Amino acid sequence: MPTILKDRTDEIERLAVRYPSRRSIMLPVLWMVQQQEGWISQQAMAEVADVVGTTVAEVYEVVSFYTMFQQRPVGRHHIALCDTLACAICGAMEVAEYLKTKHGIEKKKVTPDGRFSLEFVECIGACSIAPAMLVGETLHGNLTPDGIDAILAQCP
Ligand code: FES
Structure with a gap:
Protein backbone atom coordinates (compact mmCIF):
# COMPACT_ATOMS: atom_id res chain seq x y z
CA MET A 1 0.00 0.00 0.00
CA PRO A 2 1.68 3.22 -1.11
CA THR A 3 2.01 5.95 1.51
CA ILE A 4 4.61 8.29 0.06
CA LEU A 5 3.00 8.35 -3.39
CA LYS A 6 -0.63 7.93 -2.29
CA ASP A 7 -1.64 11.47 -3.29
CA ARG A 8 0.31 11.41 -6.55
CA THR A 9 -1.66 8.73 -8.39
CA ASP A 10 -3.33 11.06 -10.91
CA GLU A 11 -0.05 12.80 -11.64
CA ILE A 12 1.70 9.47 -12.17
CA GLU A 13 -1.01 8.23 -14.51
CA ARG A 14 -0.78 11.44 -16.55
CA LEU A 15 2.96 10.83 -16.83
CA ALA A 16 2.52 7.21 -17.81
CA VAL A 17 0.54 8.00 -20.97
CA ARG A 18 3.38 10.18 -22.23
CA TYR A 19 6.00 7.41 -22.08
CA PRO A 20 6.42 4.30 -24.21
CA SER A 21 6.41 1.94 -21.24
CA ARG A 22 5.48 2.08 -17.56
CA ARG A 23 9.10 1.41 -16.59
CA SER A 24 10.14 4.58 -18.45
CA ILE A 25 8.50 6.81 -15.86
CA MET A 26 10.97 5.74 -13.18
CA LEU A 27 13.14 8.86 -13.36
CA PRO A 28 10.29 11.40 -13.18
CA VAL A 29 8.62 9.43 -10.39
CA LEU A 30 11.89 9.30 -8.43
CA TRP A 31 12.28 13.02 -8.96
CA MET A 32 8.71 13.50 -7.71
CA VAL A 33 9.57 11.57 -4.53
CA GLN A 34 12.73 13.55 -3.94
CA GLN A 35 10.99 16.89 -4.39
CA GLN A 36 8.30 15.81 -1.97
CA GLU A 37 10.41 14.05 0.68
CA GLY A 38 13.84 15.62 0.17
CA TRP A 39 15.41 12.17 -0.28
CA ILE A 79 25.07 21.74 -1.68
CA ALA A 80 26.70 19.65 -4.40
CA LEU A 81 30.28 20.84 -4.68
CA CYS A 82 32.20 19.68 -7.74
CA ASP A 83 35.61 18.24 -6.92
CA THR A 84 36.56 17.08 -10.40
CA LEU A 85 39.75 18.29 -12.08
CA ALA A 86 38.92 21.84 -13.24
CA CYS A 87 37.23 22.68 -9.95
CA ALA A 88 39.91 20.92 -7.92
CA ILE A 89 42.61 22.98 -9.65
CA CYS A 90 40.62 26.18 -9.15
CA GLY A 91 40.10 25.68 -5.42
CA ALA A 92 37.25 23.27 -4.69
CA MET A 93 39.04 21.95 -1.61
CA GLU A 94 39.52 25.51 -0.34
CA VAL A 95 35.79 26.06 -0.86
CA ALA A 96 35.05 22.87 1.11
CA GLU A 97 37.36 24.01 3.90
CA TYR A 98 35.71 27.44 3.95
CA LEU A 99 32.23 25.89 4.11
CA LYS A 100 33.39 23.79 7.06
CA THR A 101 35.31 26.37 9.07
CA LYS A 102 33.16 29.45 8.42
CA HIS A 103 29.70 27.89 8.10
CA GLY A 104 29.99 24.50 9.82
CA ILE A 105 28.90 22.68 6.67
CA GLU A 106 30.61 19.31 6.34
CA LYS A 107 30.61 16.56 3.76
CA LYS A 108 27.78 14.02 4.19
CA LYS A 109 26.40 15.83 7.24
CA VAL A 110 23.37 18.01 7.84
CA THR A 111 23.96 21.17 9.87
CA PRO A 112 22.30 21.07 13.33
CA ASP A 113 19.68 23.63 12.22
CA GLY A 114 18.77 21.44 9.24
CA ARG A 115 19.64 24.24 6.83
CA PHE A 116 22.53 22.79 4.84
CA SER A 117 24.10 19.54 3.78
CA LEU A 118 27.08 18.95 1.54
CA GLU A 119 28.34 16.33 -0.85
CA PHE A 120 31.15 16.25 -3.38
CA VAL A 121 30.10 15.39 -6.92
CA GLU A 122 31.65 14.77 -10.28
CA CYS A 123 31.72 17.50 -12.95
CA ILE A 124 28.46 19.44 -13.09
CA GLY A 125 29.23 20.90 -16.52
CA ALA A 126 30.32 24.29 -15.28
CA CYS A 127 34.10 23.91 -15.72
CA SER A 128 34.40 27.37 -17.29
CA ILE A 129 33.26 28.94 -14.02
CA ALA A 130 35.19 26.64 -11.69
CA PRO A 131 35.08 26.16 -8.80
CA ALA A 132 31.37 25.49 -9.01
CA MET A 133 28.58 24.11 -6.86
CA LEU A 134 24.86 23.58 -6.94
CA VAL A 135 22.73 24.79 -4.06
CA GLY A 136 19.53 22.89 -4.62
CA GLU A 137 19.01 23.27 -8.36
CA THR A 138 20.81 26.62 -8.67
CA LEU A 139 24.30 26.73 -10.14
CA HIS A 140 26.96 28.98 -8.66
CA GLY A 141 30.47 29.41 -10.04
CA ASN A 142 33.68 31.38 -9.64
CA LEU A 143 33.25 30.76 -5.94
CA THR A 144 35.03 33.03 -3.52
CA PRO A 145 34.63 33.36 0.26
CA ASP A 146 32.59 36.57 -0.09
CA GLY A 147 30.49 35.03 -2.86
CA ILE A 148 29.81 31.94 -0.76
CA ASP A 149 28.73 34.10 2.17
CA ALA A 150 26.29 35.96 -0.09
CA ILE A 151 24.91 32.76 -1.60
CA LEU A 152 24.33 31.11 1.78
CA ALA A 153 22.81 34.27 3.25
CA GLN A 154 19.98 33.92 0.74
CA CYS A 155 19.11 30.43 1.99
CA PRO A 156 16.54 30.56 4.80
S1 FES B 1 35.13 20.09 -13.25
FE1 FES B 1 33.80 21.15 -11.89
S2 FES B 1 32.16 21.74 -13.15
FE2 FES B 1 33.42 20.59 -14.47
Whole structure:
Protein backbone atom coordinates (compact mmCIF):
# COMPACT_ATOMS: atom_id res chain seq x y z
CA MET A 1 0.00 0.00 0.00
CA PRO A 2 1.68 3.22 -1.11
CA THR A 3 2.01 5.95 1.51
CA ILE A 4 4.61 8.29 0.06
CA LEU A 5 3.00 8.35 -3.39
CA LYS A 6 -0.63 7.93 -2.29
CA ASP A 7 -1.64 11.47 -3.29
CA ARG A 8 0.31 11.41 -6.55
CA THR A 9 -1.66 8.73 -8.39
CA ASP A 10 -3.33 11.06 -10.91
CA GLU A 11 -0.05 12.80 -11.64
CA ILE A 12 1.70 9.47 -12.17
CA GLU A 13 -1.01 8.23 -14.51
CA ARG A 14 -0.78 11.44 -16.55
CA LEU A 15 2.96 10.83 -16.83
CA ALA A 16 2.52 7.21 -17.81
CA VAL A 17 0.54 8.00 -20.97
CA ARG A 18 3.38 10.18 -22.23
CA TYR A 19 6.00 7.41 -22.08
CA PRO A 20 6.42 4.30 -24.21
CA SER A 21 6.41 1.94 -21.24
CA ARG A 22 5.48 2.08 -17.56
CA ARG A 23 9.10 1.41 -16.59
CA SER A 24 10.14 4.58 -18.45
CA ILE A 25 8.50 6.81 -15.86
CA MET A 26 10.97 5.74 -13.18
CA LEU A 27 13.14 8.86 -13.36
CA PRO A 28 10.29 11.40 -13.18
CA VAL A 29 8.62 9.43 -10.39
CA LEU A 30 11.89 9.30 -8.43
CA TRP A 31 12.28 13.02 -8.96
CA MET A 32 8.71 13.50 -7.71
CA VAL A 33 9.57 11.57 -4.53
CA GLN A 34 12.73 13.55 -3.94
CA GLN A 35 10.99 16.89 -4.39
CA GLN A 36 8.30 15.81 -1.97
CA GLU A 37 10.41 14.05 0.68
CA GLY A 38 13.84 15.62 0.17
CA TRP A 39 15.41 12.17 -0.28
CA ILE A 40 14.58 8.66 -1.46
CA SER A 41 14.17 6.12 1.32
CA GLN A 42 14.07 2.33 0.91
CA GLN A 43 10.32 2.50 1.43
CA ALA A 44 10.08 5.05 -1.38
CA MET A 45 12.17 2.82 -3.66
CA ALA A 46 9.79 -0.06 -2.95
CA GLU A 47 6.78 2.13 -3.79
CA VAL A 48 8.40 3.38 -6.98
CA ALA A 49 9.20 -0.20 -8.01
CA ASP A 50 5.56 -1.06 -7.49
CA VAL A 51 4.27 1.95 -9.40
CA VAL A 52 6.52 1.45 -12.43
CA GLY A 53 6.34 -2.34 -12.43
CA THR A 54 9.91 -3.31 -11.73
CA THR A 55 12.08 -4.60 -8.89
CA VAL A 56 13.40 -2.67 -5.91
CA ALA A 57 16.90 -3.71 -7.02
CA GLU A 58 16.44 -1.98 -10.37
CA VAL A 59 15.16 1.19 -8.69
CA TYR A 60 18.16 1.10 -6.35
CA GLU A 61 20.49 0.75 -9.34
CA VAL A 62 19.04 3.95 -10.80
CA VAL A 63 19.01 5.87 -7.51
CA SER A 64 22.60 4.91 -6.73
CA PHE A 65 23.79 5.77 -10.26
CA TYR A 66 22.66 9.41 -10.25
CA THR A 67 24.24 11.64 -7.61
CA MET A 68 21.24 13.97 -7.88
CA PHE A 69 19.19 11.37 -6.00
CA GLN A 70 19.72 11.47 -2.25
CA GLN A 71 19.69 8.23 -0.28
CA ARG A 72 19.64 9.87 3.14
CA PRO A 73 18.00 12.98 4.60
CA VAL A 74 19.61 16.23 3.49
CA GLY A 75 19.39 19.84 4.59
CA ARG A 76 16.77 22.27 3.27
CA HIS A 77 19.55 23.50 0.99
CA HIS A 78 21.69 20.69 -0.32
CA ILE A 79 25.07 21.74 -1.68
CA ALA A 80 26.70 19.65 -4.40
CA LEU A 81 30.28 20.84 -4.68
CA CYS A 82 32.20 19.68 -7.74
CA ASP A 83 35.61 18.24 -6.92
CA THR A 84 36.56 17.08 -10.40
CA LEU A 85 39.75 18.29 -12.08
CA ALA A 86 38.92 21.84 -13.24
CA CYS A 87 37.23 22.68 -9.95
CA ALA A 88 39.91 20.92 -7.92
CA ILE A 89 42.61 22.98 -9.65
CA CYS A 90 40.62 26.18 -9.15
CA GLY A 91 40.10 25.68 -5.42
CA ALA A 92 37.25 23.27 -4.69
CA MET A 93 39.04 21.95 -1.61
CA GLU A 94 39.52 25.51 -0.34
CA VAL A 95 35.79 26.06 -0.86
CA ALA A 96 35.05 22.87 1.11
CA GLU A 97 37.36 24.01 3.90
CA TYR A 98 35.71 27.44 3.95
CA LEU A 99 32.23 25.89 4.11
CA LYS A 100 33.39 23.79 7.06
CA THR A 101 35.31 26.37 9.07
CA LYS A 102 33.16 29.45 8.42
CA HIS A 103 29.70 27.89 8.10
CA GLY A 104 29.99 24.50 9.82
CA ILE A 105 28.90 22.68 6.67
CA GLU A 106 30.61 19.31 6.34
CA LYS A 107 30.61 16.56 3.76
CA LYS A 108 27.78 14.02 4.19
CA LYS A 109 26.40 15.83 7.24
CA VAL A 110 23.37 18.01 7.84
CA THR A 111 23.96 21.17 9.87
CA PRO A 112 22.30 21.07 13.33
CA ASP A 113 19.68 23.63 12.22
CA GLY A 114 18.77 21.44 9.24
CA ARG A 115 19.64 24.24 6.83
CA PHE A 116 22.53 22.79 4.84
CA SER A 117 24.10 19.54 3.78
CA LEU A 118 27.08 18.95 1.54
CA GLU A 119 28.34 16.33 -0.85
CA PHE A 120 31.15 16.25 -3.38
CA VAL A 121 30.10 15.39 -6.92
CA GLU A 122 31.65 14.77 -10.28
CA CYS A 123 31.72 17.50 -12.95
CA ILE A 124 28.46 19.44 -13.09
CA GLY A 125 29.23 20.90 -16.52
CA ALA A 126 30.32 24.29 -15.28
CA CYS A 127 34.10 23.91 -15.72
CA SER A 128 34.40 27.37 -17.29
CA ILE A 129 33.26 28.94 -14.02
CA ALA A 130 35.19 26.64 -11.69
CA PRO A 131 35.08 26.16 -8.80
CA ALA A 132 31.37 25.49 -9.01
CA MET A 133 28.58 24.11 -6.86
CA LEU A 134 24.86 23.58 -6.94
CA VAL A 135 22.73 24.79 -4.06
CA GLY A 136 19.53 22.89 -4.62
CA GLU A 137 19.01 23.27 -8.36
CA THR A 138 20.81 26.62 -8.67
CA LEU A 139 24.30 26.73 -10.14
CA HIS A 140 26.96 28.98 -8.66
CA GLY A 141 30.47 29.41 -10.04
CA ASN A 142 33.68 31.38 -9.64
CA LEU A 143 33.25 30.76 -5.94
CA THR A 144 35.03 33.03 -3.52
CA PRO A 145 34.63 33.36 0.26
CA ASP A 146 32.59 36.57 -0.09
CA GLY A 147 30.49 35.03 -2.86
CA ILE A 148 29.81 31.94 -0.76
CA ASP A 149 28.73 34.10 2.17
CA ALA A 150 26.29 35.96 -0.09
CA ILE A 151 24.91 32.76 -1.60
CA LEU A 152 24.33 31.11 1.78
CA ALA A 153 22.81 34.27 3.25
CA GLN A 154 19.98 33.92 0.74
CA CYS A 155 19.11 30.43 1.99
CA PRO A 156 16.54 30.56 4.80
S1 FES B 1 35.13 20.09 -13.25
FE1 FES B 1 33.80 21.15 -11.89
S2 FES B 1 32.16 21.74 -13.15
FE2 FES B 1 33.42 20.59 -14.47
